[in-house]
Amino acid sequence: MGGSRAHVITSDRWTNMEAVKRWRSSWRFPTTLLCIYGFFSTVKPLEPFLIPFLTGPDKNLTTEQVNGQIFPVWTYSYLSVLVPVFLLTDWLRYKPVLMFQSAVLFITTALLRWADGVAAMQAMQFFYGVVTASDVAYFSYIYSVVDLKRYRKATSYSRSVQLLGYTVGSILGQVLVSFDLMSYNHILVFTMVLTASALVTSCFLPMPEQSMFFHPNPSTKRGDADSNTSMDEIKEEDKGETEEHPQQEKPKESADSESCGQVVLQLWRDFCQCYSSRQLLYWSLWWAMATCGYNQTVNYVQVLWEHVQPSQNFSIYNGGVEAASNLLSAATAYSVGFTEVRWEQWGELALGGFSGLGAAALFLMTFVGNIWVCYCGYVVFKCLYMLLITIAMYQIAAGLSMERYALVFGANTFGALVLQTIITSVVVDSAGLGLTIIPQFTIYASYFLVISVVFTLRGLFSIWTTRRHKGRKSEKGPPDCEEHRL
Template sequence: MEAVKRWWAGWGYPTTLLCIYGFLSTVKPLEPFFITYLTGPDKNLTTQQVTNQILPVWTYSYLLVLVPVFLLTDWLRYKPVVMLQCVSLLVTTAMLLSLQGVAAMQAMQAFYGVVTASEVAYFSYIYSVVEVDKYRKATSYCRSVQLLGYTVGSVIGQLLVSFNLMSYHYILVFTLVLTTIALLTSCFLPMPQKSMFFHRKPPPVVQEVPGKCTDGTQNNPNISLEESEGGTCDSAGRGREGEVKAAEGCGQVLLQLGRDFLQCYTSRQLLYWSLWWALATCGYNQTVNYVQLLWEHVQPYQNFTIYNGGVEAVSNLFGATTAYGIGFMQVNWAQWGELTLGGFSWLGAASLFLMTFTGNIWACYTGYVIFKCVYMLLITIAMFQIAADLSMERYALIFGVNNFGALVLQTIITSVVVDTGGLGLAIIPQFIIYSSYFTVIAILFSLRGVFTIWKVRQNHEKPTTAKKNLCSPDYLESEF
């Protein structure tokens, strides 16, 4: 009983509330049928309007607010932005429920861009209120309940639609109720007293020893990796106390982030993994955003009982199982990782080509499940490889930069391929481009993977990552 009290008084209370929030905010029964709702009698929009005029707005909005929200999240210490995310989700759902026309749906997509940009607050919050040794468990719980929420929402939506138990209108009303409860839950989250960049707590002051780093940085989660690994000494052996004060102003924080950015991306291995992350995430987002339009093209909903919700639920569960299984595989990812990225990218490209050229909806569904599982598998490997030896501050930076890079690429593709101001292509030509895009990724990383293995064998040694810091000078010197 005493252990339960300590858990609840410590990290248990905020983690539980955040998990409840994460679950309720991700149960979206209408999401697998979003395109059907827009093109059906409720909104009476055409497929071309949805494809070329409405959906691209989300990408532009997301790109516009991502960086400001990222900085605002840390400055406001997470909780206000978590609440902002829920309020934006309420506005999005209410607009989807009550408004009509292309302009209104474009505005709705703009608000949804704020929702997705605010996702960083959800995962950053927990690191400010729990101890370092609880990071993995807390992250696991929060990610798991989100996946559970998406899965439950997809299953509920499929059951309600298949058995005609509730119209799309009342499904949205149900979603509004859940989102309102999520907002109320977020109000009870404790306010963090520190953050990763703007509100760091300084390390304890200790007497300096000439020629050595001050050890006040040891085991301090608020100090970046170069500081905690002994990189905080200058040539005279003095600790760089000035860097602790970098969180005092926005300009200083940005300068520190810039230094961390340059130092981390000097590592070739981190650069290659990050490049795959950005490229693949861009293609994945485009595919997921427009796949319902492909399904509608292959099998119009008027002639078929659609199973979009069931397919999303199955793909989420299989994807989670695949990603979970990676943790039990003993593979030298530093040597074989890039070839793995290339090899499985071929499978992802093949599944996209199957989806594009098949006339069978079940084959299209199967291709989507395979594609999603492949992405979940590879992104888990990439995230693990990048995060293994980075401090939380630097991982947050790399995470943000990689996603920003993916979003910039996605914006370019959307503006050129999808938007009416560009080519304004129909759904089949779009998916031919997405399939070809993943083929290029597969070629690049297959070649790079073969080169890495050849180079290792030439040197008669295997590269390791477990004991090396991806941003350290020693690691950079050992890079080929």
């Protein structure tokens, strides 16, 4: 009896070990770990209350210092490190950049907790710009460790969990502040614990064996039949040269520099080919312009709320508003998948019309001077942007391979940051015009109004051209119809 029972226990353990091994080798294991990492790295309870914290007794900064000297550093930092981080992410194969991101996020929170003064807060914003630029590793990692058929599920899980993290952080921050359960400083310490959990989780992520450009999978075809020269062709040429001269081995440094040169050359060819499509160019233009305006609005909206209703005189609900805007934005974006609309025909008109509604919401936030109008206008504005950016992402990605997906989206983000840097340096930075918050938001609202006019006119022109083309076809009738009658 004892021997048979021991045999059963050993058999059960062996079965459990086999099940664990199968799970660890499946796509669910890295996806689950990445989702855990994404959740803990985005739960930031203090983020909706950053302006009251910086301008309150803890840091004792003025609104002008925060608005004109501290916040602009994030934009400059994000722009300066985006391209290097994008290349390093691919070269280092994602995981080291994720670990680096969580470590820098920990440093950012520590500076926010223990450092004082304008210079220290500017350093904090610089590090946060590095954290934001490293998001490319989070959104690219999953594509290197799961099969193509799992892309949709893995992407939806990782993005949804990140949104859940932002929502939980906003709600948690609102509860802690409203019921006075924690001080701002204690909330920051709690955030550091969550960030440390993300760092530990990133250590257990499996290391990808390949990446998109520097470490491609030689057995995977890119699927770009219309490409002039692919990476596979370049590799075949290199292979042929090696076979012709087997005794002449290239030094490692030369091979590495040549590989980097091939990657840069291929990136440039893919970039030119993608943007040769006029349709993609218009969608990307809206992406860059609207994302620039959206980032500026989100970055400085707390300053506007503080101006309309100072936190010292009012029980603020910034966390609840952020949570509501995230949830409604997710629902709005999700609904796009169930909307039967020919976006290739009506999309540009939708971009113009909804951008106009966003401009109207910003004008109301700026001139009404009521905190609840500001809150509602912000929720409407954010939902409209998330709706349109989802449509734009779908339209752009529909005809692209995954490599070009990352390249085009990265290029659009870079374009948005260039525009944002120009606006920040001229409008916001104290070294430029250094405008106060009301003139700033007047410019942002007018900016979206210009976007609305441009894309509405473009959409109307596209519809008129399409209908005119169809009308000419119907007038000509079916080809060779007279011959068939004879």
